[in-house]
Amino acid sequence: MVTLAEALRFVMRLAHTGGAAVWIGCGLLYLLARSAQGAVTTGYYNTLRLLMARSLVLLVGSGVYLIFDRLSNPQVGLTYIVVLVIKLVMTAGIVWLVSGGRQTRSTVAGPRPWWRDRGRLMFALGAGALALGVALTLIYEAETGRI
Numbered sequence: 001m002v003t004l005a006e007a008l009r010f011v012m013r014l015a016h017t018g019g020a021a022v023w024i025g026c027g028l029l030y031l032l033a034r035s036a037q038g039a040v041t042t043g044y045y046n047t048l049r050l051l052m053a054r055s056l057v058l059l060v061g062s063g064v065y066l067i068f069d070r071l072s073n074p075q076v077g078l079t080y081i082v083v084l085v086i087k088l089v090m091t092a093g094i095v096w097l098v099s100g101g102r103q104t105r106s107t108v109a110g111p112r113p114w115w116r117d118r119g120r121l122m123f124a125l126g127a128g129a130l131a132l133g134v135a136l137t138l139i140y141e142a143e144t145g146r147i
């Protein structure tokens, strides 16, 4: 028999992985569209931005639930908590960038390193948060014997 807590965990994990797929997919489309330059309309960019903003709300909402759910298990160890804190710092960086932090209009001519490019930095932080999310799932299983 599936309990309410298990059903809710399933729904939240589904929302979280769905949000992650939309975030990563739109981030990739954004970078590809930018390299196509004039061929892409402003409406297309706006749609990607809207989808990314909504997926971030979904990620934060479901992520907060998952934190309470996971940390309510006393068997969770230090490794899980350390990785979780790193992931939260990365997502805080994403939220800062989405809300207008770091405008990268360069005054210096020539190519910039990737991490000074807002779009690429956002994508890299999202990919990092995804990798740490998968790591968290595996660490939780190793530490508690539950999935």
Ligand code: HEM
Binding pocket: 013, 016, 017, 020, 023, 059, 060, 061, 062, 063, 064, 066, 067, 070, 084, 087, 091, 094, 125, 126, 127, 129, 130, 131, 132, 133, 134, 136, 137, 138, 140
């Ligand atoms: C771009 C941002 C993010 C991406 C791409 C992302 C991606 C993922 C993925 C793919 C997983 C594995 C899910 C699973 O195995 O069911 C995960 C797990 C997790 N995420 Fe995120 N996430 C992001 C942001 C957040 C935020 C904002 C929070 C908290 C506020 C959060 C908290 C968690 C937690 C606690 C887990 C662990 C679940 C477990 O122990 O199995 N994530 N994340």
